[in-house]
Amino acid sequence: MRLLVLGGTEFAGRAVVEAALGRGWEVTVFHRGRHAAPQGARELLGDRTAVDGLAALDEDPGRWDAVVDTWSSAPRAVRDAARLLRDRAGRYVYVSSCSVYTWAPPAGYGEDAPVVEGASPDAGVTDYARDKRGGELAAVDAFGADRSVLVRAGLLLGPYENVGRLPWWLNRAARGGPVLAPGPRDLPLQYVDARDLAEWILGAAEQELSGPYNLMSPQGHTTMGELLEACARVTGGSAELRWTEPEVILDAGVEPWTQLPVWVPPHSDLHDALHSADVSRAVATGLRCRPVGETVADTWAWLRDIGGTAPQRPDRTVKGLDPEVEAKVLAALGV
Numbered sequence: 001m002r003l004l005v006l007g008g009t010e011f012a013g014r015a016v017v018e019a020a021l022g023r024g025w026e027v028t029v030f031h032r033g034r035h036a037a038p039q040g041a042r043e044l045l046g047d048r049t050a051v052d053g054l055a056a057l058d059e060d061p062g063r064w065d066a067v068v069d070t071w072s073s074a075p076r077a078v079r080d081a082a083r084l085l086r087d088r089a090g091r092y093v094y095v096s097s098c099s100v101y102t103w104a105p106p107a108g109y110g111e112d113a114p115v116v117e118g119a120s121p122d123a124g125v126t127d128y129a130r131d132k133r134g135g136e137l138a139a140v141d142a143f144g145a146d147r148s149v150l151v152r153a154g155l156l157l158g159p160y161e162n163v164g165r166l167p168w169w170l171n172r173a174a175r176g177g178p179v180l181a182p183g184p185r186d187l188p189l190q191y192v193d194a195r196d197l198a199e200w201i202l203g204a205a206e207q208e209l210s211g212p213y214n215l216m217s218p219q220g221h222t223t224m225g226e227l228l229e230a231c232a233r234v235t236g237g238s239a240e241l242r243w244t245e246p247e248v249i250l251d252a253g254v255e256p257w258t259q260l261p262v263w264v265p266p267h268s269d270l271h272d273a274l275h276s277a278d279v280s281r282a283v284a285t286g287l288r289c290r291p292v293g294e295t296v297a298d299t300w301a302w303l304r305d306i307g308g309t310a311p312q313r314p315d316r317t318v319k320g321l322d323p324e325v326e327a328k329v330l331a332a333l334g335v
């Protein structure tokens with residue numbers, strides 16, 4: 001298989017490139033040159049947001065079995081790339097997001113749930129949900145519904161994470177001492193390791209799939225307790241998890257999802273949207289999710305290899321709870 005990845009040097013895109021190289025595929029990476037591409041990939045350099053930024057692609061005679069695009073800003077960048085490549089690639093795989101569904105999707109929502117309105121493939125930057133939906137429309141417009149795959153990813157974790165969720169929990173556990181652990185301990189979580197996302201994407205290209213797919217682990221693949229206990233274990237075991245009721249955390253003004261990454265209160269719109277999607281379509285077409293302990297251990301190993309500080313995307317909010325705020329909440333609990 002011959003694969004073109006637009007991006008391919010960070011997190012999900014990098015996982016796709018490494019997985020394809022591991023399968024012996026011929027991989028071309030089109031990127032801006034800000035980060036090194038995985039060894040073994042052929043490189044084309046360009047900035048798709050600039051005038052003539054796709055020149056390297058336009059001048060290259062390559063043809064590909066599939067294109068993978070992880071773009072998450074102005075939809076017109078997807079439009080321009082997809083139009084340029086529609087006669088030179090068999091399939092366009094666009095890594096979208098479950099954020100494209102109209103808020104708030106009910107627990108158990110599938111790919112037929114309503115999507116946000118007002119998105120356009122010709123738009124500049126709007127908001128994350130409409131940008132991703134506009135990217136979907138751009139891919140389908142250029143490649144047709146039968147040659148486009150819309151990967152509606154949920155929470156992404158794993159090595160190379162540049163958003164700050166699992167790296168924050170790992171570093172917090174490594175500091176040790178009492179840790180504010182948001183309950184309930186058995187709160188079911190849904191996420192996908194970027195490497196499992198990558199393997200499914202490559203399988204989708206091989207099977208010539210098309211259409212939208214919710215892409216995250218089955219409901220309840222792990223729990224908040226299993227995730228944080230794995231973090232405490234792999235970082236040396238000095239962290240003391242103090243499980244705290246959701247109402248206490250919310251009453252203290254602590255923000256779910258951002259200040260306490262991954263966690264959202266149970267029985268809420270946030271939990272239904274982020275941890276309760278129907279992924280049966282992806283599972284039926286090959287999605288396999290590794291145990292949470294493996295994701296946590298591999299992310300910790302990667303984090304230590306790079307000195308403990310994870311890269312941070314400039315277009316994403318900084319995650320994590322200030323130590324002073326955490327100490328105040330724990331003190332109020334008598335810890």
